[in-house]
Amino acid sequence: MLPRHHDPIVAVATAPGRAAVGIVRASGRDLRALIDAICRQQLAPRRATYLSFADARGEPIDQGLAIHFPAPHSYTGEDVLELQAHGGPVVLQLLLARCLEVARETDPRTGAARVPGMRIAEPGEFTERAFLNDKLDLAQAEAVSDLIEASTEAAARSASRSLQGAFSREIERASEALVKLRTLVEATLDFPGEEIDFLDSADARGQLDAIVERIETVLTRARQGALLREGITVVLAGQPNVGKSSLLNALAGAELAIVTPIPGTTRDKVSQTIQIEGVPLHVIDTAGLRESAAVADEVEQIGIARSWAEIERADAVLFLRDLTREGEPTYDAGEAHIAARLQQLSTPHARLLHIHNKADVAPPPPGVFALSARTGLGIDALRRKLLELAGWHAEVSGSEGVFIARARHVQALQDALAHLLRGHELAHQHDPALDLLAEELRLAHNALGAITGVYTSDDLLGEIFSRFCIGK
Numbered sequence: 001m002l003p004r005h006h007d008p009i010v011a012v013a014t015a016p017g018r019a020a021v022g023i024v025r026a027s028g029r030d031l032r033a034l035i036d037a038i039c040r041q042q043l044a045p046r047r048a049t050y051l052s053f054a055d056a057r058g059e060p061i062d063q064g065l066a067i068h069f070p071a072p073h074s075y076t077g078e079d080v081l082e083l084q085a086h087g088g089p090v091v092l093q094l095l096l097a098r099c100l101e102v103a104r105e106t107d108p109r110t111g112a113a114r115v116p117g118m119r120i121a122e123p124g125e126f127t128e129r130a131f132l133n134d135k136l137d138l139a140q141a142e143a144v145s146d147l148i149e150a151s152t153e154a155a156a157r158s159a160s161r162s163l164q165g166a167f168s169r170e171i172e173r174a175s176e177a178l179v180k181l182r183t184l185v186e187a188t189l190d191f192p193g194e195e196i197d198f199l200d201s202a203d204a205r206g207q208l209d210a211i212v213e214r215i216e217t218v219l220t221r222a223r224q225g226a227l228l229r230e231g232i233t234v235v236l237a238g239q240p241n242v243g244k245s246s247l248l249n250a251l252a253g254a255e256l257a258i259v260t261p262i263p264g265t266t267r268d269k270v271s272q273t274i275q276i277e278g279v280p281l282h283v284i285d286t287a288g289l290r291e292s293a294a295v296a297d298e299v300e301q302i303g304i305a306r307s308w309a310e311i312e313r314a315d316a317v318l319f320l321r322d323l324t325r326e327g328e329p330t331y332d333a334g335e336a337h338i339a340a341r342l343q344q345l346s347t348p349h350a351r352l353l354h355i356h357n358k359a360d361v362a363p364p365p366p367g368v369f370a371l372s373a374r375t376g377l378g379i380d381a382l383r384r385k386l387l388e389l390a391g392w393h394a395e396v397s398g399s400e401g402v403f404i405a406r407a408r409h410v411q412a413l414q415d416a417l418a419h420l421l422r423g424h425e426l427a428h429q430h431d432p433a434l435d436l437l438a439e440e441l442r443l444a445h446n447a448l449g450a451i452t453g454v455y456t457s458d459d460l461l462g463e464i465f466s467r468f469c470i471g472k
Contacts, residue, residue, distance in 0.1 A: 009121035013471035019087030033114035043068040077133025124468025138453030154278020155228040159404040167403040225405035231280030238320035240288025243357040246373035248285040323362035416447035
């Protein structure tokens with residue numbers, strides 16, 4: 001631990017603003033002096049006690065519940081004190097200030113500070129201490145933040161499963177199998193005189209095949225969990241008045257964007273997060289695309305430039321076409337210009353879907369994806385197509401086995417799988433090099449350990465916990 005991890009910490013643990021209840025939370029090695037000063041009585045462990053919170057003169061700041069969680073049976077593994085008061089910002093700040101005031105006071109018997117070094121907690125520091133004190137592994141700690149930030153019911157349930165250890169247990173089972181195989185391989189390296197066919201007698205190939213299969217299964221589920229957490233960004237692109245705003249409203253089920261027959265009504269992006277089968281889709285309606293030379297309005301030009309910027313960053317682009325205007329020379333020229341530029345911007349990560357709108361007015365040609373944003377015709381099919389573009393697999397994600405995951409988890413699993421597959425190739429050679437196989441297994445094991453925090457840099461920990469809210 002770094003020196004700062006030994007400091008007692010305190011923070012408001014509830015969201016800013018007014019509420020019925022607010023919580024001030026403190027954590028440290030010994031909080032008896034803080035309890036004596038604020039609560040003026042001993043607290044039974046893990047039992048809520050209704051009392052007055054006292055200021056320096058013994059006058060009540062507020063009345064509420066105090067709960068003491070003695071170490072190690074607490075969220076952080078240290079002594080934890082929670083003061084549950086009325087949720088006014090001023091009340092909570094008074095309680096927070098009183099905790100810091102007590103910390104600076106001196107004990108008349110010893111002359112030492114009553115709670116030496118107490119300070120306001122940094123973002124995520126309570127959960128960071130839970131990780132450092134082995135109350136949570138790193139994947140579970142990240143799930144705490146993911147549960148708080150979940151934007152859909154499916155994401156919240158998946159984050160809860162990860163917090164309960166479902167994801168970590170899958171990683172631990174794979175790690176245990178890897179340790180067993182590594183032990184066999186490295187023991188054989190230590191005793192080269194043993195004239196046995198190790199790969200056959202110990203069924204090393206079979207064990208390795210089973211580990212590869214397990215990691216592939218976990219990776220599939222982790223990718224689904226990452227989709228639940230992150231979702232995908234979908235940009236609606238096309239010329240003015242092709243129905244982009246109407247399509248946004250249809251997908252969202254609400255009148256979010258202004259719809260008029262006037263070209264250039266949408267000047268800036270309009271964003272809305274919707275969910276389809278629990279997957280968040282961040283849909284962005286952009287200004288109608290036209291060649292800059294044809295646009296005299298400076299504001300509209302800025303809107304068009306921003307539209308192209310959003311298209312470049314998108315995970316998927318829906319290129320809307322107007323069936324009622326196809327065949328018009330000016331319109332067709334605009335379509336060709338947009339299509340050419342979209343082709344230039346396409347990347348392996350971007351997905352382009354051509355949508356032909358206003359199918360309720362003009363019959364679509366065969367083989368195209370057609371819908372009507374006005375009547376809702378084809379909207380359900382588009383939702384299914386968006387899930388397909390996102391990589392969502394209902395047969396996997398419909399089960400209770402999906403857990404929330406992050407991009408770093410998916411990358412670590414991919415790294416582990418790559419090392420295992422290289423090890424698989426080595427194991428199936430005519431004269432396998434066991435030292436190289438041992439190294440690939442070690443690297444795969446390290447990649448899995450990075451998920452739960454067995455092998456983790458301080459920089460990574462700082463990056464992860466700095467994104468938490470203060471007080472959590």
